Amino acid sequence: MKFLFPTFLFALFAVAIPVIIHLFSFKQHKTVYFSNVNFLKEIKKESKKRSQLKQILLLIARIFTIVFLVFAFAQPYIPTNQNNKKQATQIVAIYIDNSFSMNALSEQGQLLEVARNKAVEICQAYPAGTKFRLFTNDMEPKTQYDLNREQFIREVSNVHSSPVVVPLSLVYNKFSQQTANAKNSDKNLYFISDFQRSVTDPENFSDKSIYSFYIPLTPNNVANLYIDSCWVEVPAHRLNQEEELFVRIKNSSTEDYNNLPLKLYLNDSIKSITNFSVKAENEIVAKLKYINNTSGIQLGRTEITDYPFTHDNNWYISYYVEPKLKALAIFNNTTDSNEGLKYISALFENDDYIQLDKMNINALQISKLNNYNTIFLLNPESFSSGFLSALQNSVASGVSVVLFPSIKNNPLFNNSFLELFGANRVVGIDTTNQKISGIDFENRFYKNVFRKKEKNAIMPNIKGHLQFNQNIRSSESRLLWFQNNDKALSTLTYKRGKVWVFSFPLSANNEPFARDVLFVPTIYNIVLNSLPAQKISFTVGKTTSFTIRNNKDMDLSQPIKIEDSKNNKTFIPSKSSSSRGVRIDFAGQIKNAGHYFVKNGNKTVATMAFNFDRKESDLHYISAAELESKLSLLQLKNASVIRNVTNSFSEIFDELQNGKQLWKLFILLALAAILGEVLIARFLK
Numbered sequence: 001m002k003f004l005f006p007t008f009l010f011a012l013f014a015v016a017i018p019v020i021i022h023l024f025s026f027k028q029h030k031t032v033y034f035s036n037v038n039f040l041k042e043i044k045k046e047s048k049k050r051s052q053l054k055q056i057l058l059l060i061a062r063i064f065t066i067v068f069l070v071f072a073f074a075q076p077y078i079p080t081n082q083n084n085k086k087q088a089t090q091i092v093a094i095y096i097d098n099s100f101s102m103n104a105l106s107e108q109g110q111l112l113e114v115a116r117n118k119a120v121e122i123c124q125a126y127p128a129g130t131k132f133r134l135f136t137n138d139m140e141p142k143t144q145y146d147l148n149r150e151q152f153i154r155e156v157s158n159v160h161s162s163p164v165v166v167p168l169s170l171v172y173n174k175f176s177q178q179t180a181n182a183k184n185s186d187k188n189l190y191f192i193s194d195f196q197r198s199v200t201d202p203e204n205f206s207d208k209s210i211y212s213f214y215i216p217l218t219p220n221n222v223a224n225l226y227i228d229s230c231w232v233e234v235p236a237h238r239l240n241q242e243e244e245l246f247v248r249i250k251n252s253s254t255e256d257y258n259n260l261p262l263k264l265y266l267n268d269s270i271k272s273i274t275n276f277s278v279k280a281e282n283e284i285v286a287k288l289k290y291i292n293n294t295s296g297i298q299l300g301r302t303e304i305t306d307y308p309f310t311h312d313n314n315w316y317i318s319y320y321v322e323p324k325l326k327a328l329a330i331f332n333n334t335t336d337s338n339e340g341l342k343y344i345s346a347l348f349e350n351d352d353y354i355q356l357d358k359m360n361i362n363a364l365q366i367s368k369l370n371n372y373n374t375i376f377l378l379n380p381e382s383f384s385s386g387f388l389s390a391l392q393n394s395v396a397s398g399v400s401v402v403l404f405p406s407i408k409n410n411p412l413f414n415n416s417f418l419e420l421f422g423a424n425r426v427v428g429i430d431t432t433n434q435k436i437s438g439i440d441f442e443n444r445f446y447k448n449v450f451r452k453k454e455k456n457a458i459m460p461n462i463k464g465h466l467q468f469n470q471n472i473r474s475s476e477s478r479l480l481w482f483q484n485n486d487k488a489l490s491t492l493t494y495k496r497g498k499v500w501v502f503s504f505p506l507s508a509n510n511e512p513f514a515r516d517v518l519f520v521p522t523i524y525n526i527v528l529n530s531l532p533a534q535k536i537s538f539t540v541g542k543t544t545s546f547t548i549r550n551n552k553d554m555d556l557s558q559p560i561k562i563e564d565s566k567n568n569k570t571f572i573p574s575k576s577s578s579s580r581g582v583r584i585d586f587a588g589q590i591k592n593a594g595h596y597f598v599k600n601g602n603k604t605v606a607t608m609a610f611n612f613d614r615k616e617s618d619l620h621y622i623s624a625a626e627l628e629s630k631l632s633l634l635q636l637k638n639a640s641v642i643r644n645v646t647n648s649f650s651e652i653f654d655e656l657q658n659g660k661q662l663w664k665l666f667i668l669l670a671l672a673a674i675l676g677e678v679l680i681a682r683f684l685k
Helices: 006-023 038-074 111-125 149-157 168-178 335-348 366-371 385-396 411-421 508-514 519-528 624-633 649-658 663-683
Strands: 076-078 089-096 131-135 185-193 211-216 225-232 242-251 257-266 269-278 282-291 296-303 314-321 325-331 354-360 374-378 400-404 426-439 461-468 477-482 487-494 497-502 545-549 560-564 574-578 581-585 594-600 603-611 639-641
Touching: 006 038, 038 663, 089 111, 089 168, 111 149, 111 185, 111 649, 131 149, 131 168, 168 185, 211 624, 225 314, 242 257, 242 269, 257 282, 269 282, 296 603, 314 594, 314 603, 325 335, 325 519, 335 354, 335 374, 335 508, 335 519, 366 385, 385 400, 385 411, 385 497, 400 519, 411 426, 461 487, 461 508, 545 603, 560 581, 624 639
Parallel strands: 089 131, 089 185, 185 211, 211 639, 325 354, 325 374, 374 400, 400 497
Antiparallel strands: 225 242, 242 282, 257 269, 257 296, 296 314, 426 461, 426 477, 477 487, 487 497, 545 581, 560 594, 574 581, 594 603
16 A cells, blocks of 8 residues: 555644543542442442543544544555556557457447447546557557547547457557657556457567556357368369368357258359258368369358358358360470370370370470470480479479489489479489389379279389489378389479479380370379469458469559459559569458459459458457456566446546545545544443
8 A cells, every 4th residue: 555645644643632632631620528428439430440441442533533534635545556657648559459259249238339438438538638549450550650639539430340350469569669769658558358368368468568458348148150261182173073172160159059051152053062060169070072063263152150240151262273284295306205205195185174285395485384284204315404494483383294204324314303393313223124013092192093902903014213212301202113112103292383203214115004004094193183272262361462373364564453252342452473473462451251353454363262360250258357367477567457347437547547546445434433432422421
């Protein structure tokens, strides 16, 4: 306990006055004569004891009256924080949580409306001339500017719900950075929020000098069932491919849900539907299967029904299905290379989906490599540095390259190709005939290719193959191998593309492989798996850029625009070009969930699907008591939790600024002491 006016405590010396009065009686006594005083002597003994007790009690009551009055005038208080505010000026910042969860109702009304009103009350409680700063989840640049009272109230009235979710530490640390040079001012930061567990992180606060005040708004009990996320195991999409979409559904309520429908809409038509059940405070993963019957842009959304929160009932997805896949076979003038070309050409000769082009390496147009999904290198005898550099850029942007190596002359030249992509190096040649004896049936590449896994199946015989070192740091996956355990085919990922490495040439010497049942699914699947992975969805507020893979139809002289499919509103993002494609940046400009078209002139060159952050859907809050305990454990001595949020803020402003005032209590105690003195004098005879 401390005193606002401690000099008044000198008045405690006034306690000596009733003590002196008690010690020295100034009352004049009269002598009365009686004929017989024996009986009166007995009465006198008894009355004297009661009189002394009465005088002592009166003395105590008078002392307490003086002490309590002196304390009241000294204005005692209990500091709200251990450190007193000592600066003449104060900087006041108020954070209004305007996330979707603040749309919930409480006994006082909608939480966001209550938060706006409370912010205005805080503003009006401070003296005229105080400067304010307003923070919301949108974290707009204007938060760094000071506002007067009228400007602040006007800005508060413009605060609306936002899909952006930010942790409290982001607000706290940003305010700390903004006021780092304000050495002669106290920094006050008010948090008005429902304090969801997912965003309440005082352990990440950068410093402890800020006076922070927490005003928890408690919503009514609500239940929420929501789609947490969607994903596919195969991130590439082709025509007539069976898709398997996984949907995680969470139940944050205390109720079980049974046999509810989960729907998938694709291009505005219902594509798949299933039922699901989920227990209270639990989650499930549902599966939706369908087939890509059409090519081009696919716009989809999964949907459930739940109230009152509807912003998380949908999950939007989008991807592109290539109408045709383009493959390129690069050959040279050697016999082996031309023989390999013959086998590849025969495989794709009458294919309606895969278009095969052929180019002699001596007349190769390097600039066109990015136009293909798959590039076959048929028994090359050398690599130029320019060709390797262009090939590396193409693979980085999403092209797949397949190497059938030459084993004649000096096969170590293949290492210049392998080293570019981090593949295992060639260390020698095995000239013996070896049969392919192993297939990785568990790999997705060969999954569902064969009806049976025959242990003693007759495999093709290969006449000579390269041997590679075994680098455990390499990300290569072995798909086929020989009897001596040497690899026959491996694959690895390089940035957005893939590299497939055979250990033997495709030539007449290895015609058994070209005519084997293994050849067709292996080569065909390589092309089908050459499609680059596509991300089917993004998060509003988190994803700020997108890369458009090099597209021959793009005209960079034309502007790139992003169009909202719901309302056709457009905006122009910033852009930059690289070997991987065109990067567009749109930070803060996409605020709603849904589908967005990326347009180059009048052409749609890409699509994006955005969803709201699901942190707001997890309706678990931290209570005021838990928050106080957490702040105490973190030793945030300048932090206070305001519990009586229903009271007008002006009623608790003095307590926050000057501590808990006790003068009223001491006035009451003084009155009680006076009343006690009156009762003693009246009833104690």
